[in-house]
Amino acid sequence: MNKRTILVIEVVVVGLALLLWWWSAAEPGSQAMGDADFISAGPYRVAVTVTPDKPVVGENQLQILVRDNDGQPLSGAEVRAVGEMPAMGTMSAMYAPAEITEVAPGRYEGSFELTMAGEWPLAVDIAEGENHVDLTFDMATGREGLRLATATPAGEVAYHTCSMHPSVKSATPGTCPICGMDLVPVTHEEINSGSIRVEEGRRQTIAIKTGKVTRETVSLPLRLQGQLAYDESRLTDISLRFDGWIGELKVTDEGQAISQGETLFTVYSPELLTLQEDYLRARRSGNARLRSAARQRLMRAGITDPQLQWLAKRGKAQDYFPIFAPASGVVIEKHLLPGSAVKSGETLLRLADLSRLWVEAFAYEQDLPLLETGLTADLRIAGQSAIPATVAHVDPFLQRDTRTARVRLSLDNEAGRYQPGQFAQVNLQVPLGEQLLVPEDAVLVSGHKRIVFKDQGGGRLMPVPVRTGYRIDGQIVIRDGLKEGDAIITAGTFLIASESKMKAGVAQW
Structure with missing residues (x-):
């Protein structure tokens, strides 16, 4: 081997060594x-x-x-x-x-x-x-x-978890280390769609029941607590338009029944005595103009035709002049005694006609949009059978201390069976028209959200957020999120929710 060949080999070896060094530096740990x-x-x-x-x-x-x-x-x-x-x-x-x-x-x-x-x-x-x-x-x-x-895990199953303990996640099947329950698989499809699959056997185990979303014409029962009160349009106040002193007092006590025209008391008044004398003198004079003027002065003093007739029969002015009841009723207020001095305009007596009473109930502000005059109601007073009544008035303002508004109903009391002050239960039926309804157990509360499980068939259940309305006899009005005829889960929703919430982790939770 000549020197040139050896040199080439050395260059190649050095180059390979440098390449290996660069690869090691560029990707540390990965070369192995x-x-x-x-x-x-x-x-x-x-x-x-x-x-x-x-x-x-x-x-x-x-x-x-x-x-x-x-x-x-x-x-x-x-x-x-x-x-x-x-x-x-x-x-x-x-x-x-x-x-x-x-x-x-x-x-x-x-x-x-x-x-x-x-x-x-x-x-x-x-x-x-x-x-x-x-x-x-x-x-x-x-x-x-x-x-x-x-x-x-790779493939369809993402991981395995415990329905009761969602913090447990395992790559392989097994049992929960906390409660010992079998771990259930969570698929990628369930995570992405938010639905879960519950097989028929497990449905029976956790007592799942299904039903349909129905549409019905319903009325909302509304129960109010109230009290019987005087009909203020049937109250009569007795007062004088002159100063005087009370003579004989016929009204002895509050609660006394008075008939129209009955003498309530007599009164002495120098002013009234002068008006009587002027009137009688004008009658004797035969002058119609004087007679009419004297009569007008007495009537402006509050003297009525029956009192004028009474005076004409006597033929002379009376020191103690009788005051007659202008209407029938029961004395509910009394502010005078025999011999007491009275001032013009003071309320001396108050009479109440009890042949018709008011029932005053109080409704919370969230119920006020449902109430209007003319609504029919059933009253229950002192445990008696239901009495029909109608709403006559709803106050257009709230009581500051209770945040309620007064609802007034009219009650016939010709027989005198009821007394002001008695408590009354007012049962109203507010028509709501046609509404979508689901059983109350079908709706799961999750914070501020309401969830219903829609049965998609094949064992698959989808949690659907809904907007709910009133509760009516074990059912809930659905305002948005479902339509008539949708198949839903009506029982077992709590256990399904734990699986759905932990498996899917969908946005509605």
Whole structure:
């Protein structure tokens, strides 16, 4: 072999050595990775190495290679990794997050720092678009390499989880380490669509029942609490238009029944006495104009025709003039005594006609849009049978202290069976027209959201967010989200919800 040949060989050897050195520097740790080092995780192939091979207390390097199913490097993925030392005794869990960056297509590197010796299980999370995979490795300081614990399965099943403990995720079937229940598979289709599959056997186990969304003409029952009160349009106040003194008092007590025209009391008034004398003198004079003027003065003083007739029969002015009841009723207020002085305009007596009463109930503001005059109602007073009534008035304002509005109904009381102050229960039926209805048990409450499970057939159930209305006799009005005839789950929704929520993780939860 001549010197030239030897020189060529040396150049080739040196070149190969430089190439190997460059490859090692460009992709540290990857030169020893073959297809056997890659792990199938969901739609990806992933290889994870740590440098040094035996992790140490302090800084360590992490290399993650990600390829798609065709073996091409996956760029632009969001890759995260963290080591965790579990809590022990009074010591809380410690974390060693790695700052990961993409240094070449499909190659992600970062470093993490272990603060003490021991077990540091490593979790790796890779997300790209709608795809997401998780891997966990057993890792410890001073122990060589990483040992795969779990990985998102490839194919139809994404992972296995426990219906009661969603934090449990396993790459393989098995039992829940917390409750011992069998783990159930979660498919990629379920994650993407939000639906779940419940086989017939499991349906029977958790007592699932199905039904239909119906459309019916309904009325909303509304129950209000109220109290009987005086009909204020049938109250009569007794007062004088002159000063005076009370003589004989015929009204002895509140609650006394008074008939129209009955004498209530007599009154002495110098002003009234003068008006009587002028009137009688004008009558005797035969002058019609004087007589009419004197009569008008008495009537402006509050004297009525029956009182004028009474005075004409007497033929002379009376010191104590009678005051007659202008209407029949019951005395509900009394503010005078025999001999007491009274002033013009003072309310001396108040009479109430109890042949008709008001029922005053109070409705909360959310119920006010449903109420209007003319609505029929049933009243129950003192445990008696239902009494028909109608809404006569709804106050256009709220009571400040209770945030309620008064609803007034009219009650016939010709027989005198009822008394103001009695409590009354007001049962209203508010017509709502045709509405979509589902059983109350079909609606699942999730925070501010309401969910109904729609049966899509083939064992597949889809959680559907709905907008609900009033509850009516065990049913709920559906305002939006379903249509008439939709097949839905009417029982067992709570157990289905746990599976759907944990399997799918859909937006409606």
